[in-house]
Amino acid sequence: MTLDTDALGAWVGEFARAVREHRDELTELDSAIGDADHGTNMDRGMTAAVAALDATPPADGAALLKTVAMTMISKVGGTSGPLYGTFFLRMSGALGDGSPAAFAASFRAGVEGVVARGKAEPGDKTLLDALLPAADALTEAVGAGQELDAALRAAADAAARGRDAVTPSVARKGRASYLGERSAGHVDPGAASAVLLVEAAATTLARS
Amino acid sequence: MTLDTDALGAWVGEFARAVREHRDELTELDSAIGDADHGTNMDRGMTAAVAALDATPPADGAALLKTVAMTMISKVGGTSGPLYGTFFLRMSGALGDGSPAAFAASFRAGVEGVVARGKAEPGDKTLLDALLPAADALTEAVGAGQELDAALRAAADAAARGRDAVTPSVARKGRASYLGERSAGHVDPGAASAVLLVEAAATTLARS
Amino acid sequence: MKKLINDPADVVDDALRGMAAAHPDLRIDPEHRIVFRGDAPVAGKVGLVSGGGSGHEPLHGGFVGMGMLDAACAGEVFTSPVPDQMVAATQGVDAGAGVLHIVKNYTGDVMNFEMAAELVAAESGTEVVSVVTDDDVAVTDSLYTAGRRGVGVTVLVEKLAGAAAEQGRPLAEVAEVARRVNGQGRSMGMALTSCTVPAAGKPTFDLPADEMELGVGIHGEPGRRRVPLAPAREVAEMLLEPVLADLDFTGGDGVLAFVNGMGGTPLLELYVVYAEVQAVLAKAGVTVARSLVGSYMTSLEMAGCSITLLKVDDELIRLWDAPVRTPALRWGV
Amino acid sequence: MKKLINDPADVVDDALRGMAAAHPDLRIDPEHRIVFRGDAPVAGKVGLVSGGGSGHEPLHGGFVGMGMLDAACAGEVFTSPVPDQMVAATQGVDAGAGVLHIVKNYTGDVMNFEMAAELVAAESGTEVVSVVTDDDVAVTDSLYTAGRRGVGVTVLVEKLAGAAAEQGRPLAEVAEVARRVNGQGRSMGMALTSCTVPAAGKPTFDLPADEMELGVGIHGEPGRRRVPLAPAREVAEMLLEPVLADLDFTGGDGVLAFVNGMGGTPLLELYVVYAEVQAVLAKAGVTVARSLVGSYMTSLEMAGCSITLLKVDDELIRLWDAPVRTPALRWGV
Numbered sequence A, B: 001m002t003l004d005t006d007a008l009g010a011w012v013g014e015f016a017r018a019v020r021e022h023r024d025e026l027t028e029l030d031s032a033i034g035d036a037d038h039g040t041n042m043d044r045g046m047t048a049a050v051a052a053l054d055a056t057p058p059a060d061g062a063a064l065l066k067t068v069a070m071t072m073i074s075k076v077g078g079t080s081g082p083l084y085g086t087f088f089l090r091m092s093g094a095l096g097d098g099s100p101a102a103f104a105a106s107f108r109a110g111v112e113g114v115v116a117r118g119k120a121e122p123g124d125k126t127l128l129d130a131l132l133p134a135a136d137a138l139t140e141a142v143g144a145g146q147e148l149d150a151a152l153r154a155a156a157d158a159a160a161r162g163r164d165a166v167t168p169s170v171a172r173k174g175r176a177s178y179l180g181e182r183s184a185g186h187v188d189p190g191a192a193s194a195v196l197l198v199e200a201a202a203t204t205l206a207r208s
Numbered sequence C, D: 001m002k003k004l005i006n007d008p009a010d011v012v013d014d015a016l017r018g019m020a021a022a023h024p025d026l027r028i029d030p031e032h033r034i035v036f037r038g039d040a041p042v043a044g045k046v047g048l049v050s051g052g053g054s055g056h057e058p059l060h061g062g063f064v065g066m067g068m069l070d071a072a073c074a075g076e077v078f079t080s081p082v083p084d085q086m087v088a089a090t091q092g093v094d095a096g097a098g099v100l101h102i103v104k105n106y107t108g109d110v111m112n113f114e115m116a117a118e119l120v121a122a123e124s125g126t127e128v129v130s131v132v133t134d135d136d137v138a139v140t141d142s143l144y145t146a147g148r149r150g151v152g153v154t155v156l157v158e159k160l161a162g163a164a165a166e167q168g169r170p171l172a173e174v175a176e177v178a179r180r181v182n183g184q185g186r187s188m189g190m191a192l193t194s195c196t197v198p199a200a201g202k203p204t205f206d207l208p209a210d211e212m213e214l215g216v217g218i219h220g221e222p223g224r225r226r227v228p229l230a231p232a233r234e235v236a237e238m239l240l241e242p243v244l245a246d247l248d249f250t251g252g253d254g255v256l257a258f259v260n261g262m263g264g265t266p267l268l269e270l271y272v273v274y275a276e277v278q279a280v281l282a283k284a285g286v287t288v289a290r291s292l293v294g295s296y297m298t299s300l301e302m303a304g305c306s307i308t309l310l311k312v313d314d315e316l317i318r319l320w321d322a323p324v325r326t327p328a329l330r331w332g333v
């Protein structure tokens, strides 16, 4: 069972589809505590990423993730463009041999890229609050020798729990932080899109 | 029975009161086919006129009407300021001996001033469509030897009939003319305020 | 009603206080509600006076200054100023060369300016010439009614006649420029939303969420018809079609194309409209010599726009490019 | 949604087409969505680049020209532009004297400009210095969060640093002016209505008819609190109170007072607000040396305003008065 180019392509494709499906919902979340563009931003970027992959089929998995990264960086803008772009770029650089353990490590490298670029901390109410628990769950499950499908399911569930866990919190990073107390009780749009990313992995990569 | 300064003062006072009472209604009529200010305009002018009369009690009826005229001209602006101002100015100049016949003649002089200033014709859907029938009814009734109260009642009824008669028409003067066919079916705000003017005369002068 | 005002009755006075504070090079007569050029009367120069109801800012007070108006009279919201104001403005700008009144064609404005001119004639030796603007092609059958409204072209008349006056030209010539500009300009407007007159407290008209008013005036007077919302591309076509049908704008030295915002429409959208205007004009064979995009003649917070085309020649282009220094139009100085 | 646009996805490109048509002395790169000064790069001059999400017009494209910016990058509505655009803008304005990036403090803008600066550093010898504006006192606890937002002061930084660059001063000095202006300026905004992001199609927030948002941002981000509607007099007090509490504006050479419209508020109301601002400042012992009233940094069609105060000195006043020739600010030339 290896995470080859096709598998990664399916993941990216499924993420793009999910983002499209939930576009208005993500924008709605961003209306409440931001500027009403997160769904549009993510959809613009992922649609362009899928188009770029279709136009020039990538040589390998690393190339595939790099194309996604560069497309997010050059087509999205805002906060999510550089952050998701950095995530895919760092994953691409750390992809390894396509084994579940390598995948878990590269996923963690991607998340660390988001930390480095955005300087947010756990609990700040950002995408990290979904991504960090997912990375932890993935590493742990794979380390404990679980099958990839179970490990990814654990990661997706951890992401969703992370998203929900910070919902009551006051945002300390990004645009939502301007609201102060008024940000409490709202789902963070970036955490919501990050859950879609991990869910997409659970749906597609588990079958690899 | 003469129309002395007090009687004319009562007329003007009652007109001011009626305008205040119907201010929002007149503005509402002007919203439909104009620019939503006729009630405000008339109220601003007549309130100022009453205040001017209170501040400097006029020597005679002619002075009284002239004060009203100059106040309308200098405080209202728009279309109704010059027109009502001209009406009172011409009346003031033609007031005569205070007899009913003289009053009817001076009322007609006022109406002719409105014609001269505004160049509207009967049926154009303006204040004239209330004022001209009122002047005709007044002249006729007084000429036929009727009591002043009956004559003013006839004039007020004629004004109201005139206002209603042009309601189905398309406006050909003033701001309402810009609407073309869309002005049909709406009461003309100026005709409505002119009815208040003649009604105020019927209410107050009849008792003189 | 959501507005940044105090008492609706004080809106005009409050705004004039703000203008006085923000523009120390203007002189404001709060009693007569007149915005004067700081150095008026200017020796040897024809004086330019305009004015009208408030609610159209920057028109007219924002166009007072070197190269444009010498004085502007502010009426109540959407209500012509009164003759007293116009008389005081006329006397305040007269330097012996006479005064031009620039009057938008609305019954109230025309009558009040007429009365003012009569009073000036009776009281003093000041020569006054009036030019009435009436460029709005939304008004049809204008022969039998109050005639066309004066809209966007008024801004252009104030600029171009103002430049002519600044050159020291005599009253007759300045008036001739103003009349020529009015004769060669046509406009048409539309609204997406109504304005709310402060004293009335609610929108002048109700407009369903999926409709717009075509041929609307600048006082929230309803337009000639309601049509379904349309993309900017079609709006530009709908507005330009009657303008182009009314006067031949092809050939010659081209046109000045003016896209005006009604007050509640942001500049972003005005540029979108302007892009479409250019496209329609190119297709119609009309050359754009100069352009103006912005909210210069508004209708309180109404959302919408108007388009004005003015046929220009060498002389008008020179007058347009001539220096102007007012709060709302400023260049060359 | 009632807007004068075509497809929501095309708003930015369409508006840039309009700008290109309306301002032939600018050069517009439609592919990279950059508005360039027509004569960029200007020999010997430090280049000024700014940019940000669209929907704030005239910011930033309307401030490109002599005495202000050399290039502005337009992002999607309310979305920071991408590094590619900033790299292209930086390379396009670099005349060897280096380039200043003027960045509003929003996470997205800061990250994208940072990535662009890294790319420029990696690819070329162009020296880039970034100045981040963060003047919005509505944001408290700014130490532990994303920090204060960059709002009204950005316009003033672009003008004043632009004037310094125009004088031929070196990059370090131009950046120093920009930093000083940011450090001496504070702003606070409010909204009467929400804006509607074209792609979202409905208002970002719902605001009851009798309430307003205090401390709102320029992206329709909800503010810190909702308060009942209040007269302009009290709005001016509510906005100025935290501004005056944050920095001492008394003494010295006074302040530049800037009343900014949010896009849907007409000039009439901005002047009413400005009158009240003057009154509050007079009572607080703050002298106004210069003022600016108008819609210069908007939030689509949002109704509302912001107030910015900048402590000025002789040098800043001279830089403010220096000639500028852009679509939205123009004087002295």
Ligand SMILES: Nc1ncnc2c1ncn2[C@@H]1O[C@H](COP(=O)(O)OP(=O)(O)O)[C@@H](O)[C@H]1O
Binding pocket: A030, A034, A035, A037, A038, A041, A042, A078, A079, A080, A081, A083, A114, A118, A119, A120, A125, A126, A127, A128, A173, A174, A175, A188, A189, A190, A191, D078, D079, D080, D107, D108
């Ligand atoms: N410093 C940060 N680090 C990580 N994620 C962040 C940071 N700031 C904001 N975010 C995430 O970005 C999301 C918003 O993205 P988006 O709406 O696309 O960008 P913008 O805020 O620029 O409009 C937030 O919901 C949050 O999850």
Ligand SMILES: Nc1ncnc2c1ncn2[C@@H]1O[C@H](COP(=O)(O)OP(=O)(O)O)[C@@H](O)[C@H]1O
Binding pocket: B030, B034, B035, B037, B038, B041, B042, B078, B079, B080, B081, B083, B114, B118, B119, B120, B125, B126, B127, B128, B173, B174, B175, B188, B189, B190, B191, C078, C079, C080, C107, C108
């Ligand atoms: N030429 C005219 N002659 C007589 N009355 C007129 C004329 N034009 C308009 N009116 C009257 O004026 C009324 C409107 O007055 P008002 O709303 O105060 O002024 P404005 O139209 O300037 O806002 C109309 O309803 C009409 O009766």
Ligand SMILES: [Mg+2]
Binding pocket: A030, A034, A035, A036, A037, A038, A078, A175
């Ligand atoms: Mg957002």
Ligand SMILES: [Mg+2]
Binding pocket: B030, B034, B035, B036, B037, B038, B078, B175
């Ligand atoms: Mg009216």
Ligand SMILES: [Mg+2]
Binding pocket: B035, B037, B078, B079, C053, C077, C078, C079, C080, C108
């Ligand atoms: Mg009126």
Ligand SMILES: [Mg+2]
Binding pocket: A035, A037, A078, A079, D053, D077, D078, D079, D080, D108
């Ligand atoms: Mg955004």
